[in-house]
Amino acid sequence: MGKVDLHIHTTASDGKFTPAEIVSKSYESRLTHIAICDHDSIEGVIPAQIAAKNFNGINVISGVEINTDTALGELHILGYLIDCSHPELAFILNKLRNSRIERASKIIEKLHRLGVNINLERVREIAGEGAIGRPHIAQVMYERGYVFSLRDAFEKYISRGGPAYVERDKTTPIEAIQLIRRAKGIPVLAHPLTCENLEPLIKELKAAGLMGLEIYYGNYNSLQVQDLLKLAEAYNLVPTGGSDFHGLDSLSELPLGGVDVPIECVKRLITLASQ
Numbered sequence: 001m002g003k004v005d006l007h008i009h010t011t012a013s014d015g016k017f018t019p020a021e022i023v024s025k026s027y028e029s030r031l032t033h034i035a036i037c038d039h040d041s042i043e044g045v046i047p048a049q050i051a052a053k054n055f056n057g058i059n060v061i062s063g064v065e066i067n068t069d070t071a072l073g074e075l076h077i078l079g080y081l082i083d084c085s086h087p088e089l090a091f092i093l094n095k096l097r098n099s100r101i102e103r104a105s106k107i108i109e110k111l112h113r114l115g116v117n118i119n120l121e122r123v124r125e126i127a128g129e130g131a132i133g134r135p136h137i138a139q140v141m142y143e144r145g146y147v148f149s150l151r152d153a154f155e156k157y158i159s160r161g162g163p164a165y166v167e168r169d170k171t172t173p174i175e176a177i178q179l180i181r182r183a184k185g186i187p188v189l190a191h192p193l194t195c196e197n198l199e200p201l202i203k204e205l206k207a208a209g210l211m212g213l214e215i216y217y218g219n220y221n222s223l224q225v226q227d228l229l230k231l232a233e234a235y236n237l238v239p240t241g242g243s244d245f246h247g248l249d250s251l252s253e254l255p256l257g258g259v260d261v262p263i264e265c266v267k268r269l270i271t272l273a274s275q
Helices: 019-028 045-052 087-113 120-127 134-143 150-158 173-182 198-208 222-234 263-274
Strands: 004-008 033-036 059-070 073-080 186-189 212-217 238-242
Touching: 004 019, 004 059, 004 073, 004 238, 004 263, 019 033, 019 045, 033 045, 045 059, 059 087, 059 173, 073 173, 073 212, 087 120, 087 134, 087 173, 120 134, 134 150, 173 186, 173 198, 186 198, 186 238, 186 263, 198 222, 212 222, 222 238, 238 263
Parallel strands: 004 033, 033 059, 186 212, 212 238
Antiparallel strands: 059 073, 073 186
16 A cells, blocks of 8 residues: 555545545555545545644645546546635636536436436435536446446446447646646646557647646556656656545445555655745
């Protein structure tokens, strides 16, 4: 288990646990540095930082994960050490969260036509105050017995190309990177091995202001990590990493701190933010 986890979700988006619960669990896992990176939301950051005051030795870094689209598919851009009081950031994230409700309604309409009868009210209950995402829909599908697991829901119905998939409001990676930079944050390309034509993409995003690359992630093996480190060095990008913890499916996701992320990643992020 590592001491650093820079990719964690809470109930502010599609995670199972509240920000305070995440801090408590991170402390129990002996983590020293964590980053709250909810989808299109910064609502979990301040509560987590307040909760961390009750635990010695744990630091909560402000973060966000902005879902974006390209012609080749969806890309996620992480933002670290952002100014959570930045008005433009708050406005745009709120707009993106509102669009998620409309998208969820359209997905549910498609599911109904496929014989999967769930309702938006239950999805909103599960999401609570958080930004609605497809995992919330998958939870209701599982709850109603239409699928065997959350992964099953995605694979059969709601993943890109699936029969109930609906596109989101479009935000480009470059727009997300520039927004994060204006909010005094450090933009990082998330889980890059899901991206096609990675090096040309990195070159394009670097020119737009990309500052980091998520390298220590999921089940990336040592060879993959080394290849990504070479790319990061070639384009002067700070390496980051984390578990992408949601707490929704213990069979398919890593635990908090489940990725060994070097503490040097945090130090380099802090150094960049101070420049």
